Amino acid sequence: MHPLSRRRLLGLGAAAGAAAATAGLSACTGRTSLSTDPDELVLWLWNRSASPQLLAEAAENIPGTTKRLRADYIGTTFDTKLRTSLAAQSYIPDLTYINSNNALYFPSEDQFLDLGELGASAHEQDFYPWKWSLCRTPTGVLRFYPLDIGPTGFFYRRDIFADAGLPSEPEEVSAAIRTWDEWLELGAKLRRDADVALVQTTTVLFNMFINASAERYFDAQDRPLFDRPGSAVRQAWDLAVRGLETGVVANAASTTDQNAAWVSGSTAGHIEGAWWTQVVKETAPDTAGQWRIAVQPGPPGNSGGSFVALSRTCKDPEAAFALIEWMQSPENQVRSYNDVQLFPSTPASFETGEMDPQSDFFGGQDPLEFFSTAAETVPTTFISTHESKVGAFRTELALVANGAKESEAGWEAAVAEVNRVLEKRGVI
Amino acid sequence: MASTSSAATLPTRVGAEDAPRRRGALVRYWPQYVAIAPFYVLFLVFGLFPVAYSFYLSFTEWDGASDITFVGLAQYQYLLGDARFWNAVGNTLIIWVGSTVPMLFFALLIAFLLHQNIRFKGAYRIAFFLPNVTSMVAMAIVFGSVFSDSFGLANGLLRGIGLPEVGWLTEGWSIKLTLIIMVIWRWTGYNAIIYLAGLQAIPTELYDAAKVDGASTWRQFVSITVPMLRPVILFTVITSTIGGLSLFTEPQVLLANAGGNENSGGPGEAGMTIVLYQYNQAFTQFDFGYASAIAWALFVLASVFAIINWRLVRDREGLVERRRRRGGEAR
Numbered sequence: 044m045h046p047l048s049r050r051r052l053l054g055l056g057a058a059a060g061a062a063a064a065t066a067g068l069s070a071c072t073g074r075t076s077l078s079t080d081p082d083e084l085v086l087w088l089w090n091r092s093a094s095p096q097l098l099a100e101a102a103e104n105i106p107g108t109t110k111r112l113r114a115d116y117i118g119t120t121f122d123t124k125l126r127t128s129l130a131a132q133s134y135i136p137d138l139t140y141i142n143s144n145n146a147l148y149f150p151s152e153d154q155f156l157d158l159g160e161l162g163a164s165a166h167e168q169d170f171y172p173w174k175w176s177l178c179r180t181p182t183g184v185l186r187f188y189p190l191d192i193g194p195t196g197f198f199y200r201r202d203i204f205a206d207a208g209l210p211s212e213p214e215e216v217s218a219a220i221r222t223w224d225e226w227l228e229l230g231a232k233l234r235r236d237a238d239v240a241l242v243q244t245t246t247v248l249f250n251m252f253i254n255a256s257a258e259r260y261f262d263a264q265d266r267p268l269f270d271r272p273g274s275a276v277r278q279a280w281d282l283a284v285r286g287l288e289t290g291v292v293a294n295a296a297s298t299t300d301q302n303a304a305w306v307s308g309s310t311a312g313h314i315e316g317a318w319w320t321q322v323v324k325e326t327a328p329d330t331a332g333q334w335r336i337a338v339q340p341g342p343p344g345n346s347g348g349s350f351v352a353l354s355r356t357c358k359d360p361e362a363a364f365a366l367i368e369w370m371q372s373p374e375n376q377v378r379s380y381n382d383v384q385l386f387p388s389t390p391a392s393f394e395t396g397e398m399d400p401q402s403d404f405f406g407g408q409d410p411l412e413f414f415s416t417a418a419e420t421v422p423t424t425f426i427s428t429h430e431s432k433v434g435a436f437r438t439e440l441a442l443v444a445n446g447a448k449e450s451e452a453g454w455e456a457a458v459a460e461v462n463r464v465l466e467k468r469g470v471i
Numbered sequence: 472m473a474s475t476s477s478a479a480t481l482p483t484r485v486g487a488e489d490a491p492r493r494r495g496a497l498v499r500y501w502p503q504y505v506a507i508a509p510f511y512v513l514f515l516v517f518g519l520f521p522v523a524y525s526f527y528l529s530f531t532e533w534d535g536a537s538d539i540t541f542v543g544l545a546q547y548q549y550l551l552g553d554a555r556f557w558n559a560v561g562n563t564l565i566i567w568v569g570s571t572v573p574m575l576f577f578a579l580l581i582a583f584l585l586h587q588n589i590r591f592k593g594a595y596r597i598a599f600f601l602p603n604v605t606s607m608v609a610m611a612i613v614f615g616s617v618f619s620d621s622f623g624l625a626n627g628l629l630r631g632i633g634l635p636e637v638g639w640l641t642e643g644w645s646i647k648l649t650l651i652i653m654v655i656w657r658w659t660g661y662n663a664i665i666y667l668a669g670l671q672a673i674p675t676e677l678y679d680a681a682k683v684d685g686a687s688t689w690r691q692f693v694s695i696t697v698p699m700l701r702p703v704i705l706f707t708v709i710t711s712t713i714g715g716l717s718l719f720t721e722p723q724v725l726l727a728n729a730g731g732n733e734n735s736g737g738p739g740e741a742g743m744t745i746v747l748y749q750y751n752q753a754f755t756q757f758d759f760g761y762a763s764a765i766a767w768a769l770f771v772l773a774s775v776f777a778i779i780n781w782r783l784v785r786d787r788e789g790l791v792e793r794r795r796r797r798g799g800e801a802r
Contacts, residue, residue, distance in 0.1 A: 123754050126535045147757070151536035246731040296641045296729050296738065299615045303622035431756060437731030441738040445641050460555075467549050468758065469532070 087136040094382035108362040137357040149428040155186040156353040161364040173423040191385035193316025193347035194418040197339040200311040207237040216337035223340045230291030240293035241312045245283035245444045251314040252279035255344030261427035316346035317386040317414040343417035435460035529763035546764035559748040567715030570654040582666030599660035611724035643741040669703035719746040
């Protein structure tokens with residue numbers, strides 16, 4: 044038996060420690076790519092953002108190339124992790140999904156490749172034009188490629204509307220709420236006769252009005268528009284406040300309260316993107332068959348939807364772009380929809396007839412038909428990178444909603460605070 | 472066996488070869504230095520470097536991806552006039568005081584009761600400690616359900632006994648109250664266990680003597696338990712100060728998206744704490760320069776409270792010393 048002396052033990056420990064430190068340091072010396080395998084492209088994404096079947100096929104071989112795909116599910120705080128690797132210039136994925144906040148990356152757009160150079164422009168006609176326009180940076184370069192979209196509509200409970208003596212079939216409701224005035228009037232009636240709200244918060248009205256507006260917070264040169272008289276933001280604010288005054292808004296702030304309100308029917312509607320069909324099914328399964336979708340007042344908007352981009356350090360841009368082309372073709376977007384309900388950004392997908400509309404929950408109304416029609420008329424708009432700095436509007440609106448402030452005082456405080464932040468960040 | 476014997480010889484050898492050559496010592500003891508190195512290496516990489524780097528960042532403007540630009544004291548200047556920051560400071564202090572005082576009182580009471588000769592002691596101890604090890608995300612869901620406005624248990628109870636409802640998660644003071652309740656619920660058991668350990672170190676003779684003199688339980692608590700526990704109480708006050716000033720998880724998970732914005736502490740930012748504001752600026756606004764300035768402002772604030780704590784301890788010791796001296800003179 045070989046006795047283990049203390050000195051020998053320490054020596055062994057030191058050797059192991061030194062080995063670990065060397066390994067750690069060598070790993071720190073800056074490997075730009077996540078994978079050392081020259082045939083492996085790494086894609087960062089989050090749960091339910093791609094069809095697992097398509098990813099599995101690409102893991103074998105990316106069609107038309109000799110490369111393979113490795114898909115890394117990144118999970119929460121996606122932007123923080125992506126920005127960390129971009130800032131450190133190490134462990135950068137070859138491709139990355141980016142959520143609807145792609146404008147966040149405009150100031151550092153040179154981190155991503157110009158997809159126009161890879162031949163992306165050939166596909167422009169395949170996509171909804173407003174979505175394609177969101178893929179361009181303010182300098183006019185195409186650095187993002189469309190994934191899914193979220194055209195919006197007015198979800199409502201047919202049974203509650205019928206009981207209150209209101210129009211209840213989708214066509215009737217759509218015809219009755221062509222303007223926001225008519226929508227508020229219908230909501231006020233519902234509040235009076237059945238004591239039921241139409242939407243949960245003033246924030247929903249505020250956000251959805253802006254999401255359906257061609258004009259947003261800033262113009263394409265990042266100049267503020269919100270403080271001009273009659274701006275879209277001001278109109279959205281006024282709509283939200285009127286919703287509050289007419290009792291159309293339930294004022295249910297917490298998720299728990301909102302879910303309970305939808306389940307119990309004390310709130311009989313919502314305005315949201317196509318993906319909410321899945322949410323409401325999971326939130327209020329007992330209300331199956333009672334929900335319908337009507338055209339919201341004004342043009343429909345877009346809420347959510349995501350993009351994919353190729354990093355500057357992508358090891359094989361041609362193969363990476365081939366992957367995107369393949370995954371986002373109208374046929375494969377159909378598969379993504381059937382797998383994980385990503386709403387296609389290519390109109391041609393809806394003509395294949397292979398999509399399962401899952402219309403039972405909506406009493407036979409086809410949500411695919413509804414939202415693909417809605418997507419045709421979503422206005423083209425510009426989302427500025429500085430929209431992340433206008434949170435004060437929602438903060439102040441919440442204060443107006445719980446009675447802590449008058450509308451006008453809240454508006455002025457919001458404009459002042461947003462201007463203060465913009466000034467600090469050197470925008471104005 | 473071999474290792475124990477060599478361990479025993481080690482100190483004698485140090486004494487025997489009494490040659491105070493530093494370089495020789497370094498050569499001889501390098502395995503020991505290497506053995507303690509991992510902690511210091513990790514501390515340098517994950518502790519000291521970020522601290523130093525955040526100091527540098529606080530004088531710059533950086534969005535985490537573009538170039539870093541030096542702006543001098545601009546971030547601190549903005550901080551002094553930032554109403555949102557001062558709101559966060561106020562909220563933090565209110566929640567800290569509001570939670571620490573009742574929490575330590577309840578903890579002491581619970582520890583005192585657990586120290587008595589009661590049945591199922593172990594079960595109670597575990598029960599009181601459980602909130603501390605419960606997942607915060609699960610807690611946020613439970614608290615969200617209990618305190619939600621229209622469908623929550625708390626408001627259901629108030630309705631049941633005919634009291635007006637409270638906007639637990641929507642109104643300024645109620646949000647703070649909910650957070651205070653959450654902190655108390657989570658940390659009372661933890662402090663109670665620390666107090667219990669302190670109680671067990673108090674010699675039973677003191678209690679026996681007090682009983683012989685006819686002291687009531689309350690008298691024993693006030694005259695023996697509390698004075699004997701003073702160092703432990705000071706320890707919990709200091710840890711509660713640190714925890715209270717850096718309160719983050721509770722408002723972050725409970726008020727995640729309430730008020731229309733991410734990580735903003737609910738309507739009117741009534742539940743915004745200093746660290747939550749720092750997190751908000753760094754990871755939702757990507758203003759790392761300003762977030763670093765907030766971190767250093769918190770450091771200054773924490774230092775002030777640390778000095779107050781330290782002076783309290785020192786004065787207390789001085790007081791005892793003076794009393795003893797005075798007592799000696801009288802005798």
